[in-house]
Amino acid sequence: MRVPHKVQCLNWFILLDRLPTLQMLSMRGVPLLEIECKWCGTGMDALDHIFLHCEVARRVWELCFQWWHLEVVFSQSIGDLLWQCFHGFFTSIEREWWLACCAALVRSLWLARNALMFKGNRFSIREIFFQVRIRSLFWIRAFRESDVIEEL
Ligand SMILES: [Zn+2]
Numbered sequence: 001m002r003v004p005h006k007v008q009c010l011n012w013f014i015l016l017d018r019l020p021t022l023q024m025l026s027m028r029g030v031p032l033l034e035i036e037c038k039w040c041g042t043g044m045d046a047l048d049h050i051f052l053h054c055e056v057a058r059r060v061w062e063l064c065f066q067w068w069h070l071e072v073v074f075s076q077s078i079g080d081l082l083w084q085c086f087h088g089f090f091t092s093i094e095r096e097w098w099l100a101c102c103a104a105l106v107r108s109l110w111l112a113r114n115a116l117m118f119k120g121n122r123f124s125i126r127e128i129f130f131q132v133r134i135r136s137l138f139w140i141r142a143f144r145e146s147d148v149i150e151e152l
Helices: 005-015 022-027 047-053 055-067 078-086 092-119 125-144
Strands: none
Touching: 005 078, 005 092, 047 055, 047 078, 047 092, 055 092, 055 125, 078 092, 092 125
């Protein structure tokens, strides 16, 4: 997958369940007053919730599936969903583009979560989806033109 190195690292942290979510920090003994998801306030700030089960994440995934004219398919975990995306039914070039979109989605959700958690900036679902499209199209263009892919 041709995406910025930072994004590849984020994907690996997710697949290895090593992302510093509030649940992860709490399990490692960091004293926290609350570990709830800042988006919905009902779920936990945990890997699968942030990237899959939270209403915000689900809606962004649904918009991406619609954008690609794909049937909406969800998994039990974000690791399983990314694995499914990797083994999709596309041609190799379409798979590269779809994976860029998935990576952009994960990156955009993580940045939006951090913006809310650390700065109090709440992005709408439409704004997050817009960021997904911009990032993925930027990376796909760079991939096609064999440019150096930079962070976005
Ligand atoms: Zn939530």
